[in-house]
């Protein structure tokens with residue numbers, strides 16, 4: 001097994017990469033050849049390495065040791081119950097964005113007092129469910145949300161714990177679809193408005209200000225934007241404290257990037273060091289909401305080549321995974337490395353191809369003009385770094401069942417979510433039966 005930088009093969013650093021070739025040239029997840037999994041459960045299939053997940057969580061958590069802190073895993077990145085249970089057992093909390101995520105987090109054993117609830121559009125039932133569960137706090141993103149939360153709390157005759165999500169107007173220097181900290185984005189509250197809303201909270205019998213938070217974007221590969229955001233949150237905390245507000249925690253959000261291709265994001269320990277420098281002597285607990293950095297490089301999507309299609313313009317390699325299974329390349333032009341399940345013997349067999357899925361959209365393309373080892377019909381390939389925002393963004397487009405999910409633990413593996421069957425896809429439908437009676441009765 002190769003020693004790698006955080007979640008990646010090659011280079012220095014302290015972390016292991018758990019997808020690699022064995023002596024016989026077979027791609028393995030930990031000690032299990034991925035071809036064995038494909039033979040048993042078919043493809044496309046997501047495969048997660050338990051050891052990588054454990055390690056990434058531990059290294060991230062340890063990076064903030066020395067200051068009271070809570071790692072609330074951003075479960076939108078991968079909300080598989082197996083992943084959640086594993087992280088819960090290691091002390092993780094959760095950052096949730098919906099009533100559905102709340103339900104899954106509690107089901108997986110994440111204690112409610114370690115759950116923070118983010119999101120710009122929480123419905124009343126979601127606010128109510130969060131209050132019922134007694135979560136740590138609601139990360140409130142607007143005045144209307146604050147009023148709605150106050151009203152729901154009043155109806156239940158409780159006090160709602162509020163953390164104000166401020167928008168520090170920092171450029172995260174990432175893909176515009178996943179940048180959230182600029183003034184023009186829909187997320188968070190301008191700093192000055194935060195001061196005003198804190199007064200609203202002070203006057204309310206049903207609201208309690210417990211923290212401040214921010215989240216400026218995702219796949220951030222340099223420290224300065226994250227630290228600038230933290231600085232403005234801490235300044236606001238100081239101003240609020242001077243006015244007599246109790247701020248128990250500050251939440252830096254998530255966003256630390258991972259290497260997909262040639263990026264070299266800071267190691268969590270570098271982030272930890274700079275953040276802890278700023279937190280020295282401060283009274284607030286630090287909350288963090290990492291998603292991608294925990295699971296991104298802990299998962300791959302395994303797929304099989306259906307056809308080679310040489311055309312005059314180029315050669316297409318058509319695989320059985322598609323944009324409905326892994327949306328990131330279509331939606332963001334995201335890069336995922338492609339590794340054959342059997343290591344090519346020589347470099348001579350490489351060719352430049354487009355790797356595409358079967359869905360009827362030109363955007364159903366995983367790689368354009370990519371140099372890959374020659375792939376034949378029936379070959380297995382892995383899309384690497386697919387553990388975050390992979391399965392969770394899958395859909396049933398083109399009436400395709402969503403992939404199976406498998407977790408590997410050393411030389412053992414288990415299906416942690418079965419492949420969706422074609423019957424599953426029709427289970428909640430009734431067709432014209434929904435009207436009751438047969439056609440013609442209506443008249």
Ligand code: LLP
Nearest residue numbers: 074118215218219254255289290291292389
């Ligand atoms: N906290 C909040 C409030 C968030 O909105 C997010 C991600 C996170 C934490 C976790 O961020 P991370 O540590 O994973 O960067 N689907 C996109 C990413 C969307 C991120 C949404 N928010 C992708 O595939 O790149």
